[in-house]
Amino acid sequence: xxxxxxxxxxxxxxxxxxxxxxxxxxxxxxxxxxxxxxxxxxxxxxxxxxxxxxxxxxxxxxxxxxxxxxxxxxxxxxxxxxxxxxxxxxxxxxxxxxxxxxxxxxxxxxxxxxxxxxxxxxxxx
Numbered sequence: 709x710x711x712x713x714x715x716x717x718x719x720x721x722x723x724x725x726x727x728x729x730x731x732x733x734x735x736x737x738x739x740x741x742x743x744x745x746x747x748x749x750x751x752x753x754x755x756x757x758x759x760x761x762x763x764x765x766x767x768x769x770x771x772x773x774x775x776x777x778x779x780x781x782x783x784x785x786x787x788x789x790x791x792x793x794x795x796x797x798x799x800x801x802x803x804x805x806x807x808x809x810x811x812x813x814x815x816x817x818x819x820x821x822x823x824x825x826x827x828x829x830x831x832x833x
Contacts, residue, residue, distance in 0.1 A: 714831030717824045721746065721805040724819035728756070728812040733805035733820055735768040738796075742826035746805050747793045749819050750786045756812025758786040760820075764800035774798060786816055 721733030738744055746762050760783045763771040776782075780795030786807075796803050805820040824832065 715825060715827060717741070717827070717832040718821045719824065720819065721803075721822050722807065722818065722820035724749075724817070726815055726817050727758075727807065727809060728815035730809055731807040732771075733807075735765060735771075735802040735804045736822040736824070737768070737802055738824060739801055740828045741824040741832070742828070744796045744803060744825065745780075745793050745823045746796065746803065747791060747821045747823060748783070748786065748805065748807075749821070750788065750790045750792075751817030753786055753788045753816045754812075754814040756815055757810045758812070758816045758818070759783075759808040759810075760786060760792065761806050761808070762794060762796060763804050763806055764796070764798050765802040765804070766800055768802045771804065774803075786818065 762774045765771045778798035
């Protein structure tokens, strides 16, 4: 049997909640992992435009948008009951999710996970 549970870790960058304003997710440390993906999990979108992206950082305080060449896949504006994921193949230590929201009064239900994989030592903690 193949074991996946011990070979990845998932950490909230944006906690599950209702959002009506821009959100910068928590920076997630990728040290000790050689792969990662960011998953936007959406419940209901009631109004507004909700644009996701990912950013990278060397120090968890100065952030830049991830270049297309360091991102596997693409993100589109969020809609109800969808999941979107992109891979990160850059070389920065930290990655975070960002959600830009316009025209929302009741907004969006969303959570964002950073999945860290290919651990240097398994099981992943």
